[in-house]
Amino acid sequence: SAVISQKPSRDICQRGTSLTIQCQVDSQVTMMFWYRQQPGQSLTLIATANQGSEATYESGFVIDKFPISRPNLTFSTLTVSNMSPEDSSIYLCSVHGEKNTEAFFGQGTRLTVV
Amino acid sequence: AQSVTQLDSQVPVFEEAPVELRCNYSSSVSVYLFWYVQYPNQGLQLLLKYLSGSTLVKGINGFEAEFNKSQTSFHLRKPSVHISDTAEYFCAVSDPGGYNKLIFGAGTRLAVHP
Numbered sequence: 181s182a183v184i185s186q187k188p189s190r191d192i193c194q195r196g197t198s199l200t201i202q203c204q205v206d207s208q209v210t211m212m213f214w215y216r217q218q219p220g221q222s223l224t225l226i227a228t229a230n231q232g233s234e235a236t237y238e239s240g241f242v243i244d245k246f247p248i249s250r251p252n253l254t255f256s257t258l259t260v261s262n263m264s265p266e267d268s269s270i271y272l273c274s275v276h277g278e279k280n281t282e283a284f285f286g287q288g289t290r291l292t293v294v
Numbered sequence: 295a296q297s298v299t300q301l302d303s304q305v306p307v308f309e310e311a312p313v314e315l316r317c318n319y320s321s322s323v324s325v326y327l328f329w330y331v332q333y334p335n336q337g338l339q340l341l342l343k344y345l346s347g348s349t350l351v352k353g354i355n356g357f358e359a360e361f362n363k364s365q366t367s368f369h370l371r372k373p374s375v376h377i378s379d380t381a382e383y384f385c386a387v388s389d390p391g392g393y394n395k396l397i398f399g400a401g402t403r404l405a406v407h408p
Contacts (some may be wrong), residue, residue: 184337188302213395213396222398222401223384223398224398225396228395245366253310272337281326283338284340285339287336287338
């Protein structure tokens with residue numbers, strides 16, 4: 181299993197500002213995944229972050245809005261840029277276990293944009 | 295492309311009654327199937343997974359699920375629920391041939407009443 185720590189756990193931000201969310205894993209992993217969970221909805225994959233290369237974004241998500249860093253095999257950040265109230269969501273970091281047969285999730289960052 | 299349909303957005307049930315949460319998927323390739331649970335204000339926790347082999351899969355907290363390839367279903371069951379089972383349940387599918395990106399269903403809110 182993997183233990184994932186996310187910071188902050190929650191935040192209230194002003195529109196137009198940016199928030200960087202940190203994700204720390206207790207073991208080295210090749211890929212880290214960032215998901216968004218809008219209020220009352222399911223999880224949607226934002227992007228996949230590989231160490232040493234550009235993140236791969238899913239349809240509907242762009243690097244200018246959600247820049248991602250992956251400086252090493254245990255850490256990643258997701259920035260939500262130029263926030264609007266529509267960005268109010270839970271953002272979750274995830275990694276896969278050995279053999280890619282299950283995913284582990286952080287506790288999430290609950291973001292409210294006012 | 296893969297997709298997951300959870301047929302019930304909400305399932306109310308009385309304590310100690312049996313429950314079934316329904317999940318159907320579509321995919322042109324073989325898949326891995328998962329059920330995750332999300333308790334209020336928490337991240338996702340894996341309940342059980344189907345990778346291959348026996349179609350009846352047992353998970354944590356007394357839950358089980360049955361993979362039915364012909365009906366492309368993976369319904370979750372518990373013979374007797376507790377108040378503490380009140381949570382959001384997500385069915386998910388991944389493609390073992392790729393990098394196992396998870397596709398989630400919309401979720402089912404299980405509400406257990408005394």
